[in-house]
Amino acid sequence: xxxxxxxxxxxxxxxxxxxxxxxxxxxxxxxxxxxxxxxxxxxxxxxxxxxxxxxxxxxxxxxxxxxxxxxxxxxxxxxxxxxxxxxxxxxxxxxxxxxxxxxxxxxxxxxxxxxxxxxxxxxxxxxxxxxxxxxxxxxxxxxxxxxxxxxxxxxxxxxxxxxx
Numbered sequence: 001x002x003x004x005x006x007x008x009x010x011x012x013x014x015x016x017x018x019x020x021x022x023x024x025x026x027x028x029x030x031x032x033x034x035x036x037x038x039x040x041x042x043x044x045x046x047x048x049x050x051x052x053x054x055x056x057x058x059x060x061x062x063x064x065x066x067x068x069x070x071x072x073x074x075x076x077x078x079x080x081x082x083x084x085x086x087x088x089x090x091x092x093x094x095x096x097x098x099x100x101x102x103x104x105x106x107x108x109x110x111x112x113x114x115x116x117x118x119x120x121x122x123x124x125x126x127x128x129x130x131x132x133x134x135x136x137x138x139x140x141x142x143x144x145x146x147x148x149x150x151x152x153x154x155x156x157x158x159x160x161x162x163x164x
Contacts, residue, residue, distance in 0.1 A: 016053065022062025024051065098131050099140065099158040102150035109147035 016026045016039055024041035030050060032038070037053040043064035055061040101115055110118070112128055132148055135141040140154030150158075 016056065021056045021059070023067060024049065024056070024061065024063060026056070094127075095131055095135060096158060096162050098128065099135070099150060099154055100162075102141065102148060103155060103158060105149075109144065109149035111147055115148070 015029075017029065019026050021041070023044045025044075026039045027042050027048070028040040030038040030040055038050050039053055039056060040048055041051050041056070041064075042048050043066060045064065045066045047064040047066070049061075049064040051061045097119060098115060101118055102110060105114075112125055112132070115128055116125060132141055132143070135154065136143060136148075138153075138157075140151060140157055141148050142151055143149075
């Protein structure tokens with residue numbers, strides 16, 4: 001058979017009744033919708049779910065959703081947290097550029113608008129604000145009356161990271 005010039009393979013001609021895919025057991029065949037075969041499956045938890053044949057055969061669907069729920073619950077119970085770098089937040093090239101501008105400003109410090117104006121890179125105010133807040137939490141920068149000044153720790157970090 002052809003539809004739109006494409007050959008339709010009879011890949012779903014075989015019977016999946018009674019077969020198990022992960023936690024799902026196929027219990028009933030359902031009519032095809034736009035050439036896509038569906039099967040009604042029962043999960044080991046007791047719920048039923050309508051699943052595409054391709055999702056069953058290619059191991060896309062393994063349960064009614066209970067497997068994912070259990071995995072999340074186990075991760076939460078084990079204290080799973082998003083992985084972060086062991087050294088803390090990484091210093092990027094743009095962070096180093098901001099630190100360089102603050103070093104050249106001296107002790108008077110710079111406002112965000114002055115940093116944007118003096119930077120050879122195209123920095124947006126919102127990105128620069130996030131960079132400065134990150135540097136502030138790391139202790140590399142302090143803010144006094146909305147003027148940002150670099151700390152001794154910031155100067156040392158700049159020298160280490162930029163190989164100066």
